[in-house]
Every structure is written in structure tokens, then in C-alpha cells.
Amino acid sequence: MTSPSGGYDEAAVEAFRIAHGLDQPFYIQYLNWIKGAAVGDFGYSYMSEQPVFETVLNAFKNTLKLSVLALAIALVIAIPLGIVSALKHNTIVDDACRFGALLGVSIPNFWQAYLMIIFFSVIIHWLPASGFGHGTDISYMILPAVVLGTGSAAVMMRMIRSSMLDVMGKEYIQTARGKGLSEKIVVIRHALKNALVPVITVVGLSTGFLLNGSVVVETIFGWSGIGNLVVDSILSHDYMMVQGSVLFVAVIFLLVNFFVDLVYVWANPEIRYDKTS
Known part of the structure; x- marks a missing residue:
């Protein structure tokens, strides 16, 4: 101009x-x-003249790939460690798990990201420091997914431990043990499922956070997700893109919370969303 x-x-x-x-x-x-x-018409970008919705949707697809991997990492870490920590209550195993969760909660994402880049990319040259690749190259996804996943895993693990400790003291757990059921069946079929309701809330919030894109992590690793898109749009004063991105993120978070409410019913059949409940 x-x-x-x-x-x-x-x-x-x-x-x-x-x-x-x-x-x-x-x-x-x-x-x-x-x-x-x-x-579904969010207008056109001031910078690229491309439809906002199409651009946001493409960025969300990239964030979705990263979120799925990060959530899988979080659940693989949190569920077994949370259960073990509860079963080994007040032992050195429990102390080690709680200390690891404390580190995960306390370490900022940006600091953990730079530490992993220095070690895995600069020192031992195993993984790329940043970039997007072709969007399907998992080597570019590992570092940001681990950073996001470990932070979420720490919160989930502490909630699973707390919920499992509460459930393991219930009378029906003692009854199941008195009937001669193995400890594995008692933990998985009786304790874990009943401990899931409060855990589902944390998993849902973590999922919403991941799907909405981590601004810091995506920016550091140069991942072309929705968080990075919002930052670039703000810096370039592309207000149409900012508006569309924020609205899209809000809708995604609402949908995730709605899905969490549905999962509650599966986890605890006593919960019903009707007029007689």
C-alpha cells in the first residue's frame, strides 16, 4: 500500500x-x-487474503496431531505411576512418584523445552531442534509432545493417586478382597473405574488445553499449530485472524467439556442428566 x-x-x-x-x-x-x-465465515486475513476459517482449521489439524501424541504420553506416564503411588502409599516408591510429579508441575514449559533442545538436538543430535517438517514426520513432534505431555502427566498423576487412595479405603474394596479376588482385579475393575470421575475432569481440561494449542511450546519449536498462528496474527495485527482463532478455540473447549460430561455417565452410571436426577 x-x-x-x-x-x-x-x-x-x-x-x-x-x-x-x-x-x-x-x-x-x-x-x-x-x-x-x-x-462458518470468519472473513479474510488482512495479511494473506486467505479465508480465516480455512487457515485456522489447517492450523488446528497440526495442533491435533501434536495433542494426540502429547495426551498419549501423559496417560502412559500418569495412569501407571498414579496407581503404583497409591498402592505403595508412604513408601520410597510413593515418594519418588510424588517428587517426579512435583518437578513436572513446577518446571515451566519454556525452560523444559530449551533444556530438551540443548540435550537432544545440540549435544547428542538425535532430534531436530524445531520445525514442522511435512507435518507427518514424527521426529519433529517428539520434543514438543514430550514437553506438553509431561506437564499434563504430572497433574493427572497426582489426581489419580489422590482418587485411588480415597477409593482403596472404601468398604466395597475390602469386600472384594474378602471374596478372594486377586489384587489386579480389585484394582482395575473396582478401584480404578470408581476413581476415574474426578480424574476425567483433569484429563478433559488437559485435552482442551492441548487442543487449543500451547502458545509457548508451539512458538519455541516452530510448530505450525493454532497457538503459533495466534501469536503471528497478533504480531502482524491481523485482527480478523485473531478473532477467528479465539472463537474457534472457545468452541473447541466447549465441545471438549461437553464430551467430558458424557464420559461421566459411562464412568459412573449413577450420574444421570435428566429431570429426576
Whole structure:
């Protein structure tokens, strides 16, 4: 939008304002945006002139890949360690698990990310320090997924331990043991399932956090996800992209919480969402 003399071209600026509806009053702009957003039209990017929804959706697909791997890592770490910590209550095993969870909760994501880059990329050259690859190269996903997954695993592990300790003291657990059931069946079929309800809440919140994109982690590792998209859009003053991204993130978080409510019913059949409950 610059003129040959180096200043801005008033005609080009005015044409840009008209094309994007910026010449209209603010309330008209807002109503038009709401009307378009209701049918999936978030407008066009100021920078790339591409549809906002299409750009956000592509970024979300990349974040989804990273989130699935990070959540899998979190669950693989949290569930067994949480159960073991509860079963070995007040032993050195329990202390070690709690200390590991404390480290996971306390270490900031950005610091852990740089430590892993220095060790795995700079020192031993096992994994790429950053980048996106082709979006399917798992080597680019491992470091950011581990950073995201270990942080979530620490929170999940502490909740699983606490919930399991509460359930293991219930009378029906003692009854199951008195009937001669093996400890494995008692833990998995009776204790774990009944301990899941509070854990599901934490898993749901962690899933929503991962799907909405970790701004810090995606920026450090150069991952082309929705978190990185929001940062780039803010820095380039691409307000249409920022608005569309924030609305998309809010809808995803609502859907995740709705799904968590449905999972509650599966985990605990006594929970019912009807008028008689």
C-alpha cells in the first residue's frame, strides 16, 4: 500500500478499507462478523487474503496431531505411576512418584523445552531442534509432545493417586478382597473405574488445553499449530485472524467439556442428566 514516493497510497488504503468493510460503523462491522461467523465465515486475513476459517482449521489439524501424541504420553506416564503411588502409599516408591510429579508441575514449559533442545538436538543430535517438517514426520513432534505431555502427566498423576487412595479405603474394596479376588482385579475393575470421575475432569481440561494449542511450546519449536498462528496474527495485527482463532478455540473447549460430561455417565452410571436426577 505504499506509493512510489515511499509513503502510503491513500487510494490503496481506502480500497482495502472498503474491501474489508472497515469503512462502516463499528457496530455494523461487529454484526456482519457475527452473522458470518454463525455460518462458518470468519472473513479474510488482512495479511494473506486467505479465508480465516480455512487457515485456522489447517492450523488446528497440526495442533491435533501434536495433542494426540502429547495426551498419549501423559496417560502412559500418569495412569501407571498414579496407581503404583497409591498402592505403595508412604513408601520410597510413593515418594519418588510424588517428587517426579512435583518437578513436572513446577518446571515451566519454556525452560523444559530449551533444556530438551540443548540435550537432544545440540549435544547428542538425535532430534531436530524445531520445525514442522511435512507435518507427518514424527521426529519433529517428539520434543514438543514430550514437553506438553509431561506437564499434563504430572497433574493427572497426582489426581489419580489422590482418587485411588480415597477409593482403596472404601468398604466395597475390602469386600472384594474378602471374596478372594486377586489384587489386579480389585484394582482395575473396582478401584480404578470408581476413581476415574474426578480424574476425567483433569484429563478433559488437559485435552482442551492441548487442543487449543500451547502458545509457548508451539512458538519455541516452530510448530505450525493454532497457538503459533495466534501469536503471528497478533504480531502482524491481523485482527480478523485473531478473532477467528479465539472463537474457534472457545468452541473447541466447549465441545471438549461437553464430551467430558458424557464420559461421566459411562464412568459412573449413577450420574444421570435428566429431570429426576
